Amino acid sequence: MKKTIFMDYQSTTPVDKRVLDAMAPYFTEVYGNPSSRNHQFGWEAEDAVKASRETVATAIGAKESEIIFTSGATESNNLAIFGVAEMYREKGNHIITCATEHNAVLDPCETLEKRGYKVTRLIPQADGIIDLSDLEKAITSETILVSIMYVNNEIGVIQPIAEIGKICRARGVLFHTDATQAVGKIPVCVEKDSIDLLSMSSHKFYGPKGVGALYVRRRNPRVRLSPLVHGGGQERGMRSGTLNVPGIVGMAKALELCLQEMPEETVRLNNLRNRFETQVMGALDYCFINGNRDRRIAGNTNISFAYVEGEGLMMAMPEIAVSSGSACTSSSLEPSHVLKALGVKDELAHSSIRFGFGRFSTEEEVDFAASKVVLAVKRLRELSPLYEMVMEGIDLSTVKWTDHH
Amino acid sequence: MAYSEKLLDHYNNPRNVGSLDKAATNVGTGLVGAPECGDVMKLQIQIEGDTIVDAKFRTYGCGSAIASSSLATEWLKGKTVSEALSIKNTDIVQELDLPPVKIHCSVLAEDAIKAALEDIRQKQAGNQQE
Numbered sequence: 394m395k396k397t398i399f400m401d402y403q404s405t406t407p408v409d410k411r412v413l414d415a416m417a418p419y420f421t422e423v424y425g426n427p428s429s430r431n432h433q434f435g436w437e438a439e440d441a442v443k444a445s446r447e448t449v450a451t452a453i454g455a456k457e458s459e460i461i462f463t464s465g466a467t468e469s470n471n472l473a474i475f476g477v478a479e480m481y482r483e484k485g486n487h488i489i490t491c492a493t494e495h496n497a498v499l500d501p502c503e504t505l506e507k508r509g510y511k512v513t514r515l516i517p518q519a520d521g522i523i524d525l526s527d528l529e530k531a532i533t534s535e536t537i538l539v540s541i542m543y544v545n546n547e548i549g550v551i552q553p554i555a556e557i558g559k560i561c562r563a564r565g566v567l568f569h570t571d572a573t574q575a576v577g578k579i580p581v582c583v584e585k586d587s588i589d590l591l592s593m594s595s596h597k598f599y600g601p602k603g604v605g606a607l608y609v610r611r612r613n614p615r616v617r618l619s620p621l622v623h624g625g626g627q628e629r630g631m632r633s634g635t636l637n638v639p640g641i642v643g644m645a646k647a648l649e650l651c652l653q654e655m656p657e658e659t660v661r662l663n664n665l666r667n668r669f670e671t672q673v674m675g676a677l678d679y680c681f682i683n684g685n686r687d688r689r690i691a692g693n694t695n696i697s698f699a700y701v702e703g704e705g706l707m708m709a710m711p712e713i714a715v716s717s718g719s720a721c722t723s724s725s726l727e728p729s730h731v732l733k734a735l736g737v738k739d740e741l742a743h744s745s746i747r748f749g750f751g752r753f754s755t756e757e758e759v760d761f762a763a764s765k766v767v768l769a770v771k772r773l774r775e776l777s778p779l780y781e782m783v784m785e786g787i788d789l790s791t792v793k794w795t796d797h798h
Numbered sequence: 799m800a801y802s803e804k805l806l807d808h809y810n811n812p813r814n815v816g817s818l819d820k821a822a823t824n825v826g827t828g829l830v831g832a833p834e835c836g837d838v839m840k841l842q843i844q845i846e847g848d849t850i851v852d853a854k855f856r857t858y859g860c861g862s863a864i865a866s867s868s869l870a871t872e873w874l875k876g877k878t879v880s881e882a883l884s885i886k887n888t889d890i891v892q893e894l895d896l897p898p899v900k901i902h903c904s905v906l907a908e909d910a911i912k913a914a915l916e917d918i919r920q921k922q923a924g925n926q927q928e
Contacts, residue, residue, distance in 0.1 A: 700858060702836050708801075708809060708861040719836060719860070728836065740833035776815055776864060778840035778856035779833060794832035795909070 398758045401714045402692055402749030403546050403574060408643065409599040409752070415646040416601065419639035427636050428627060438638050445645035449606055452648045453572075453591060454582035461607045461628045462641055466573040467497040468621075469592035469607035470540075472632065473569045474501040476618030477538045477590070478510060481567070485535035487511045489566075491523055491552075492734035494542050498571055499730075502540070511535065519736050520685035521550035528560055536566045543575035543591075547718065547731040547747055548684030549693030551579065558587025567616060573597055577651035578690050579659070583608055589616050595640065599752060600647030604640030607632075658752065662691035665750045665759050670694055672763035677770055679783075683732060683745060692750040697732075697741040700780040701773040706746060709769035713762045718745035740779075740789075801861065802895035808865035813872045816854040818842040823921050828913025831906050837863045841870060841910035845918060848878045855910075862900035866890050866907040874911065879918075885911055 399407075419441060427442045429435025443457070450457045463469045478488065490502050492514045502512045513531045517523045523541065532539070539561050544551050554570060561568035569590035575581055576591075577598030583591055591608035595601055609631065610616045624633030651658075674680055679699040695718070698706060703719030718729030719742075727733075728742035737745070746766075750759070774780040779789060801809075817840075820827045824845050831838040837859030844852040853871035857864045869890055874882055890896070890904035 702859045702863075704860040705858075705864060738834065740836075743833075743836035776812060776856055777858045778829065778838055779858045781817065781840075781856055789833060792829075794834075794838070795830050 397712055397714050398762050399714050399753070400748045400750070400758075400762060401716050402751035402754075403549075403597075403747060404716060404749075405596050405602065406599045406751055407753065408596075408601055409647060409650060411650060412600055412643045412647045416639045416643040419642050423638070425638075427638060428625060438636075441638060441642050442636055445641045448645040448649055449593075450608075452581075452652055453576065453593075453608060454584045455608050456611065458629075459583075459608055459611050461609055461631050462636055463605045463607055463632055464603055464637075465596070465605035466495075466571060466592045466594035468632075469594075469605050470495070470497040470569075470571055471501050472607055472618060472621050473590040473592060473609075474498065474505070474538065474540060475621055476631070477567055477569070477616070478505050479619035480617050481537040485533075485537040487513070487533055487535040488538045488540065489513045489515065489528065489531050489536060490540045491515045491517060491542065493517055493521060493545055493547075493731045494540070495546055495571060495573070498540050498542065515541075516734055520688075521545055521548050521683075521731075521735055522685055522688060523552060523557075525553065525556055525560065528557060532560075532564050532566055536564070538567050538569060540569040540571070543570045543572040543581065544578070544690050545684065545731060546574050547729060548695045548735075549574070549689040550684040551575070551688050551690060554588070555586045561589075562587045567614070574690065577648055578655070578692065580655070583610070589614065595644035595647060598647050598651045600644040601640050604637050604644050606644070659691050662750045662754070665754055665756065666691055666694055666748075668756065669748060669750070669759045669763050670696075672760065673766050676763075676767040679780075680770075681741065683735065683737060692754075693747065695732075695745055695747045697737065697745040698770045699741060699744055700777045700783065701770055702743050703746055705773055706744075706769055709773055710762075710765045712765055715749075716747045718747070719743045804869075805862065805865045805894040805896070808868040808894070809861045812855075812864060812868040814852075814854050814868065814875075815856065817856065818844050818852065818854050823925060824918070826914040826916070826918030826921070828910040828915075828917060830909045830913055831859070831863075833858065836860070837903065837906055839863065839867045839906055839910040841867060841907075841914050843874055843882070843914045843918065845879065848880075850874050850877050850879070850882060859903065859906075860900070862894070862896055862903040863906060865894055866896070866903045867910060869893060870907045870911055879915060882911060882915060 425434025425438035427439040576593040589610040594605040683695040703717030732742040853874040855867040857867045887904035887908040
C-alpha cells in the first residue's frame with residue numbers, strides 16, 4: 394500500500410505517462426514557436442498545435458477554429474466573462490450565474506458588479522441542481538450572458554446543460570459553461586448542448602498543469618470577445634502570448650485517452666464510488682451525502698459526517714489525501730459556499746469531506762480508505778461533545794452556544 | 799501547514815478525554831464555541847478545597863482545537879483555582895506552536911477554562927447562600 398492514497402482527483406490529477414511521452418519531444422526537439430511562419434522549427438510546432446486543436450475541438454463537438462488555448466480554466470472563465478461583458482456592454486449589463494460556481498466565475502462576476510454590471514446568482518435546489526424556471530425568470534432584456542458550470546467541483550452534480558442552452562438560445566443570450574470537471578469525464582457536445590463558450594483545464598483530466606482552453610462559438614451565433622491579454626495577436630487576437638506547445642500537445646493527448654477509455658472508466662469509477670459509500674455509510678450513523686445522488690459524475694462523493702469537524706477528520710486519516718468544506722482548511726473561517734447554497738447547515742458544511750476517485754484508484758485503496766474513514770470518525774465522535782449530547786438525547790438546536798468568531 | 803510534534807502528540811493521544819458529573823457541586827463545566835463556527839469545547843474540572851484534582855474535555859473541532867483543550871486539561875490538574883485563572887491563550891499558542899490562523903483555538907481553550915471556573919464559583923456561591 395502506498396504511503397498516502399490520493400483521493401483528491403477534483404483538485405488535480407497526475408499526468409498520465411502516455412501523455413508525458415507525447416509531450417517530451419516538444420521540449421527539446423520540436424521547440425519552435427508556432428508563430429514563426431518562415432522556418433521549419435515554427436512549422437513543426439504549428440503542425441503539432443493544429444493537430445492538438447483538432448483533437449480538443451472534436452472532443453467537444455466543436456470546430457478547430459473555435460478553440461482558444463489558455464493557461465487553464467481560471468483564465469478561460471475570466472476571458473469568457475470579462476470578454477463578453479466588455480464586448481456586449483452596449484447590448485446589456487446583466488449576467489446570470491449560480492451561487493455554487495467556482496470562484497473563477499464568481500469573482501469575475503463580483504468584479505463586474507463593482508464596475509456597474511448587474512449579476513444574478515441563482516440559488517440551486519437542495520440537491521445542487523438549478524431550477525430552470527428560476528433561470529427563465531431571471532433573464533431580462535439586459536441579460537448578455539448566462540454562466541452555469543457543467544459539473545460542480547465539490548459535490549459532482551451535473552447541471553441540465555442542454556436545457557439551459559436551449560433556454561439561452563431561445564432568449565438570445567450567450568451561454569458560457571465552466572466544464573472543468575466535466576470534460577474528459579462525461580460526453581460533452583457544444584452543438585447538442587447549445588453552448589456558446591466553454592472552459593476546460595488539462596490537469597483535471599491527466600494532462601499537464603498550466604494549460605487549458607476556451608471554446609468560442611463562431612457560427613449561430615458568432616461570439617466576439619474583448620481580449621484580456623494583449624500582444625502578438627495569437628489565438629485570433631483573443632489571447633496573445635506564445636503558445637505552450639508541449640502543454641497543448643499534452644492536453645490533447647490526455648483528452649484523447651479520456652475519450653477512448655470513458656465508457657469503461659465511468660463504470661469502474663461508479664463501482665468504486667458506490668463501494669466506498671456503501672462501506673462508509675453502512676458503518677456510521679449521522680452521515681449525509683451532499684448533492685443529487687443520481688445526477689452526478691462517477692468519481693466524486695461529498696459526505697457530511699455530523700458531529701466531527703472536517704479538518705480534524707482529515708488530520709485523523711493522514712493516509713488519505715482528500716479535501717474538506719470546513720472553514721478550517723481556509724483562512725476565511727467560512728465553510729463551503731457550495732454547501733451553504735444548497736442549504737446545508739453550517740455545522741454539517743464544516744463536517745464535510747470530498748472524496749475523489751480516478752484513473753489510478755483501486756478497489757484495494759478504496760477499501761483501505763473506507764476503513765480509515767470509519768475508524769477516524771468513530772474516534773473523533775468519542776472526542777465530540779456534540780455526539781455525546783446527541784447520544785444523551787439533547788436537541789443541539791436548543792443549546793445556547795457562545796459565538797467567538 | 800506543518801504542525802508541531804507537541805500538537806500532533808496531543809491530537810493523536812489526547813489526554814483526559816471524557817466527562818465528569820456536571821451535577822456535582824465540586825465540578826465546573828465550561829461549554830464554549832458553536833457548531834456552526836466549526837468548534838465546540840466542553841471542559842470540566844473537579845476541585846477539592848482550592849485545588850483542581852481532575853479535568854476532562856471533549857472537543858468538536860480541528861486538530862488545533864482538540865490539542866489545545868487536551869493541553870489545557872493537562873495543565874489544570876493540580877493547579878489552584880487562582881493559578882488556573884492565570885493560564886493565557888498565548889501560553890497555549892507557545893506550547894503547541896500554533897500557526898496564526900489557529901490562534902482562535904487557543905482563545906477558545908482559555909474561554910473554556912474560564913467558563914468552567916466560573917461555573918464552579920457560581921455553584922459554590924449558591925451553596926453558601928443556602
